[in-house]
């Protein structure tokens with residue numbers, strides 16, 4: 001079975017093998033070397049000289065950590081789909097003062113909308129899902145970051161769960177304070193581990209937030225303290241860190257911008273294939289480079305389509321949340337290459353003739 005769902009995604013056998021190494025003790029010199037090498041490699045991908053933390057959890061833990069560690073006053077949650085709605089729900093469940101700014105699903109945010117909202121509210125943080133995995137919308141991160149940078153006291157919290165390492169993200173230059181990914185998306189590892197990019201400004205803010213709000217497991221001050229010694233506060237998932245070491249080596253071999261370009265071209269290929277029969281759910285200008293969400297304009301039996309693909313060894317994804325039964329999604333990220341997409345397209349064509 002090959003995975004074309006937006007996570008977990010395809011993982012190559014050599015990466016799986018790298019993860020199956022005999023473990024090292026996590027308070028040893030060997031671990032500290034591994035930790036240091038992987039963290040520094042991730043910094044190159046995020047184009048940051050600030051902080052990167054290795055965190056054993058799925059991304060959601062860190063999305064909760066963002067609002068708990070950084071919001072002293074009030075946060076603006078930007079909602080454009082199921083995952084950004086979840087970020088707003090997490091904020092409310094943590095009892096953190098928030099406002100929600102929503103656009104219809106399929107739309108993304110314009111810098112102007114964010115500017116208006118920040119101008120008219122009294123916020124010290126804003127959350128954005130860079131790549132809305134439920135709708136296939138990629139928000140204009142760089143342009144929105146430029147707006148957020150105008151507001152000195154406002155920290156920028158970004159969910160890059162399904163975009164990080166697949167598209168260009170310049171954490172320092174763009175002024176991102178807290179950016180999260182889980183590894184089962186463009187990082188192309190099995191699930192269970194997350195990556196956090198953190199600005200110095202965010203660490204300073206966390207010092208002003210009470211311990212009871214920061215919590216324990218996801219207290220970024222504890223994470224930073226341990227990281228300064230090339231360690232984590234708790235026992236990390238060492239297999240994932242072995243996997244990341246090889247993934248980073250592969251990224252260097254391919255070249256970071258060649259990798260971004262591959263994602264862009266695979267996205268174009270999938271969109272061009274599907275546009276002839278289906279509609280794109282993402283509005284013009286917001287289509288994602290890491291996954292595509294199609295509407296079922298020609299009214300095929302989506303369930304039968306998915307099952308026929310699965311029986312041939314290709315797992316694609318149905319609609320997420322409210323879009324279940326109305327859309328389907330194809331991921332083109334991580335360790336998937338042009339040959340994989342070509343093969344997928346050929347099989348989809350074959351199946352569509354039969355349906």
Ligand SMILES: Cc1ncc(COP(=O)(O)O)c(C=O)c1O
Nearest residue numbers: 058059060083131133161162182
């Ligand atoms: C955009 C986005 N945010 C958050 C999540 C949740 O990530 P995790 O399941 O790793 O906690 C996902 C998972 O698909 C996602 O796509």
